Amino acid sequence: SQIKQLMESLFSLSHRQASSLQPHSFHVDELQHAIKDKQMCLYLQPKVSLSTEEFVGAEFLIRWNHPDFGTLSPYYFIDLIEHSDLVHDFSIFVVNEAFEFIEQHFELLQDLAFNINLSVKNLEDLQLPERLADLANSYNVPPSMIVFEVTESLLIENLTQSLDVLLRLRLKGFSLAIDDFGTGYSSIKQLSQIPFCELKLDRCFIHDCAIDSDKQAIIEATVALAQKLNLKVVAEGIEQQQDLAFLNNYKIDYGQGYLFALPLEKVQFLKTLEQQSDYDQRKSRGRLRG
Ligand code: C2E
Ligand code: MG
Ligand code: MG
C-alpha cells in the first residue's frame, strides 16, 4: 500500500499541473485523505442587509489547501464528493468546523446567522437531523443561528425522500434556505411544502440585472413569490454598483457578492467584523455621521 501511494503521488506529479486541473482531476481517496488531514478549511463570505449594508451573517464555503496546487475552490472537487459516499463524512466535517469556529468566537458572532451548504445526498441520511442537533448542542451553538442551504435543482429531483429530513431539521430549530434559486424547476406547491426560511436568488439573474429586462422580470416575480411564502430573499453574487442600485427597488432583504466582500479566511473575517462593530459603536455614540 505504501508502494501504491508512492506510485499515485508520482502519477500526480508527472501528469497533473495546476494549470490543467479539471473538475474531475482528483480521486475520491485523495479527497478522503485531504479531509482527514485537515487540508480542507472553511472561508466565510459576509451576508449584508441590503437596506443598511451591515453584516448580518456569513456563508461558510469550503476550500482545499492542496500541498501541490495551492488553494483550490470547490469547482475542482465538490462534484466528486457529492457523487460519492464521502459526502456524509464531508458534511459532518464541514458542520464540525463551522460549529467549532462559532463556539470559539461566540461573543463576537452571537448576533449573526451562519449559512452552511449541505448536499442533497446528505438528506438521504435519516439520522442527519439528530446528529446535527447533537453537534450543535455539544458546541453550544443555538440551532437558530444556523441556516442549512440546499441547491434547488438537485433538491427538486429528489423531493419526496428529502422532505422528511428537511422537516425534522426545521423541528430541531435550524433554518433552511433554498440555494441557487431559479436554476431548477420547483413548483409553488413544492416550495410551500418545505419549511424554507430563505430563498437565495442565483447570481446569474443578478449579474447585469440593471440593464436586462428579462432578469428584471424574473427577479420581480421571484420576490413576489417569496413574499407570499414568507421567505427572506438573498441576492447572490452582487458585483456591480448599478445592479445593487436596481435591486434596491425591490424588497430584497440580503445580499452577498464581491461588491461587499469576497469569501474570507477566518482570521480576516473576524478582523473585518471587528472593524465594522467598532464603527457601529462609534456611530451609535454619535461620533460618526453617515
Ligand atoms: P453556492 O453555495 O451558491 O456559493 C456561492 C458561490 O458564489 C461561492 O463559490 C462564492 O465564492 C461565489 N460568489 C460569491 N459572490 C460572488 C460574486 O460576486 N461573483 C461571483 N462570480 N461569484 C461569487 P465557491 O466558494 O466557489 O463555491 C461554489 C459552490 O460549491 C457553492 O455554491 C456550493 O454549492 C458548493 N460548496 C461550497 N462550500 C460547500 C460546502 O461546505 N459543502 C457543500 N456541500 N457544498 C459547498
Ligand atoms: Mg450556498
Ligand atoms: Mg449551493
Ligand code: MG
Ligand atoms: Mg448559491
